[in-house]
Amino acid sequence: MVLIDKLSPKPVYEQLIDGIEKNILLGIYPPGSLLPSVREFSHILGINPNTVQKSISELAARGLVISSPGNGCFVSENAVALLKERARKRLPALEGTVRELLLSGIEAEELEQLVRKTIKNFNEDSNGGTV
Amino acid sequence: MVLIDKLSPKPVYEQLIDGIEKNILLGIYPPGSLLPSVREFSHILGINPNTVQKSISELAARGLVISSPGNGCFVSENAVALLKERARKRLPALEGTVRELLLSGIEAEELEQLVRKTIKNFNEDSNGGTV
Amino acid sequence: MVLIDKLSPKPVYEQLIDGIEKNILLGIYPPGSLLPSVREFSHILGINPNTVQKSISELAARGLVISSPGNGCFVSENAVALLKERARKRLPALEGTVRELLLSGIEAEELEQLVRKTIKNFNEDSNGGTV
Amino acid sequence: MVLIDKLSPKPVYEQLIDGIEKNILLGIYPPGSLLPSVREFSHILGINPNTVQKSISELAARGLVISSPGNGCFVSENAVALLKERARKRLPALEGTVRELLLSGIEAEELEQLVRKTIKNFNEDSNGGTV
């Protein structure tokens, strides 16, 4: 369900956050649903419960998840909206990346093609997954 | 010449590396030229000499600069080529970012426009700066 | 009769306690009256009977209700007096809150107005509800 | 500098957050200043470094503090503004508390007096501290 690469420079707890967020967007963990428990994540992913707890707490602080001691942890109703809102704030960073690549001599045409191709693949994947 | 933000989450030594690389690409530090000395960087940027040394060592390890003990540090002849080659390796990451944004509901059209606009601005800046 | 928000950070058993206490003060559960049974609360509110039992036990420990095994649970005769006495003990906390808000730059005048307005609204609500 | 009550029901890490926030508002830790280090807090307060770290991370997530690995942790320039903004959001809660106290039979006049007295004491304390 979520993949953890212990050798990645990205901290484990961040990888887990990213994985859960992705699953929320994909509809695997839809708003209102109950997340796997801390101990479950811990056991399946082979990481310490405290590390999982840290991820969950962070998600709760971001309003993506609501934890209810004794009951478990629910995806909040506006989680998807929050994630979409945040994505919009990342657009300037994308712009910066493109500029850096251009400065490094990547051809403009190549960049445009890459983006078009990615969009095309994404749409095909979505259809394949949905239909 | 290089801007350092001590409060940035990005480590100072990485900021310096990025800055120097950018200056190499911009032709401010052309291949064969002598870089400012460690002490100079340290003094001007107000950062620790050890930190500057770490950046220089990393640049040397990447083959972008060549240290000549006693004489200083020169930009290597193939520095620009190396940087362009490395940029190419970053393209898959760009693809991943685009996919994430698409998954987060950003419209494909909006992404294409952003890229086109960035390219356009970049070309105008380049002309303005060069001519 | 009592509203339970399962997603609230406040534990369910505390929410139930607060709700029952409020109903005692409002005269909905007057002293001497019989409270709904544990099963009734559990069923209507959709919460675990153990949770209801915990709330009732706590209320009994506070002297607000008296359990009569086999007959149910009665609001004690001095429940209202006890609640008023306890409210008095909360005044220092209110003072602390006010000090914190002042320290945070909230204007004294604004605080006084807020309190006056709340008192006014409360009196109007009471009249409307009673008459 | 910050008082920790290990017997308090409030978690230690929250007490530390509150204490640091209070010191920021009091000007003891002014914006731009360097906070005591994690290990220092840990040693002085007699609590585990991880607990301190948790508090600091939370403050960083709130934008009140900017941590710079290797350098320490700085109070952000807009920390005071953020705290004041947050205080404003607590006003509705104060209103709710006042209503509860009124419902519990506390006299309106007594509440108004308490607030006035608290404001008066606060102003005197402020003058005493400043002059």
Next chain:
DNA sequence: GTGGTCTAGACCACG
């Protein structure tokens, strides 16, 4: 069973 806090101790990267 659930989430949450705390400690102890190790390890890492940064300056």
Next chain:
DNA sequence: GTGGTCTAGACCACA
């Protein structure tokens, strides 16, 4: 020296 991550294991409150 600094902040930050991770593990192990204990303990608590809630349902």
